[in-house]
Amino acid sequence: MPTIAELGENASLARTIARLNLATAALVGPGDDSAVVSAPDARFTVTTDTMVEGHDFKLDWSSAYDLGYKAIASNVADVAAMGAKPTSLVVALICRPTTEIEWLESFADGLRDGCLQFAPEAAVVGGDLAIADTTVIAVTAHGDLEGREPVLRSGARVGDVVAVAGTLGKAAAGLALLQSGNADAISAYDELVNFQRRPQPPIASGVVAAKSGATSMLDLSDGLSRDAARIAKASNVTVSLNRRDLQGFEAMLEEAARAIGANAFDWVLDGGEDHSLLATFAAGSTIPREFKPIGEIIARTNHDVLLDMAPVAEGGWDSVRD
């Protein structure tokens, strides 16, 4: 199997592009200086994020396919968090020159299947391939607001219900299992490990929340405590969480936590990479069924986030410290 350095840039890219799906919105796809994408309501949303080997993933723990899939999942979650529908992505991959073309093709398969899973009309419309000693994946994702106003972090108001769509702590549990090196536990709780490798964010719920009048929203990439604090700061309010409403998430993780001597509630509160959607809705409004209420917005206190009215330290993931 040839390496990408043996094949060169043009041939490597051609074999990669051939495996991608097509974006409905792509007027010009991969292969020119730029792609051209339609933006029907004369606006587009754009977000960018990186995955760095050794910090965000290990090549021993994630396959090329997993990484492509996760790159799509995590980035379209930032589109969904605006209340937008994902339309297109560009992906820059930096990998070792000794990378076999088969690895690159599997990565492209993961990109394609991630799109087909979460946003079937969206696809990768452009990219870049380069080499270094560290693998880095940089993705930019675009969305269509379909005429709606974007749902920002700054719109939460006192009295709003705080609710979450998707899981809490599953990806962190999967990471802790991998880090434990406990082969029995990794095998017994492979659903959690696979969730870490291939997260399942509730992408369609972003548009649903926007249509239901969500007042603020973001995707939980760095952990509930840290991301809830972002809504609190941007909206100048305090997020008050109820531990009782989080027990269901905790219960699903307790057995795995016991197996490796960890604390399931820490995963629920501080675990990153679930890419679930945290949103606020006006009191008395109809909350979409996929959003589970977990607290309420109260007037600004000295703290961003309270749990059963006690201050929550800002845990979670810091991209330049961890």
Place this chain on the structure above:
Amino acid sequence: MPTIAELGENASLARTIARLNLATAALVGPGDDSAVVSAPDARFTVTTDTMVEGHDFKLDWSSAYDLGYKAIASNVADVAAMGAKPTSLVVALICRPTTEIEWLESFADGLRDGCLQFAPEAAVVGGDLAIADTTVIAVTAHGDLEGREPVLRSGARVGDVVAVAGTLGKAAAGLALLQSGNADAISAYDELVNFQRRPQPPIASGVVAAKSGATSMLDLSDGLSRDAARIAKASNVTVSLNRRDLQGFEAMLEEAARAIGANAFDWVLDGGEDHSLLATFAAGSTIPREFKPIGEIIARTNHDVLLDMAPVAEGGWDSVRD
């Protein structure tokens, strides 16, 4: 001066964002899950590119400011090459955790000044900051076609004039001077060295070419021989270059080439990173004054590119080999 790891992600980003200019098209700027950008003609162009330490730059040779500036210049050139006007960019920076915040602020100053220089209405509207042992800059740039059709690589027709806006070989000359380690030559030809650090692509000429009916266009990032071959392949033609028309570019570099025992014409033919615009125009059409004719399109031969009717080997830069 604190490091970014000491400050953490939120504070580091806040100090960076504060130094950027504002994009005219930004409806929602940095700080939320996504930015929102206007796309007046219901389409946008998108391109992505990376700069990797040790492959695309050395921290000893380029300042943080240079890198920010060059990241903008090289990416808006890919917007201009479609005949589009740059509107917005997102920038992911991966650097060492020991990076001082001052370095990051200078990088942001370079981003801002690059925008102000090349596309004053455009700006960085979002980004990401992460850490690794290798510095990587990943940029995605967007453009507005203002109702025009995009200028692709595939539109060159037999009989078209081949023309270039901007310089040929200057950036490669600057790189060779730096690589020579010859301090006297580096000092004597600092204009070339500075062109390598802060390229000056003819961004406005992209829209001018499109309005003048350019049949194909791309930006010269990997060298004339390699990039001309891309037009030849995409358009199923051969690019026939005239050496006499390239002598002016060569002449400007000959003194520097002699100083370090290099060949100026190699820089003109194979040197990358000028980010000049190579375009084709129908025979008999009025070619914009900033485009200098350097050849013509002929019927497909066995070769992509000819120079005075002799085959040109595809030189230039391969992102996964070099």
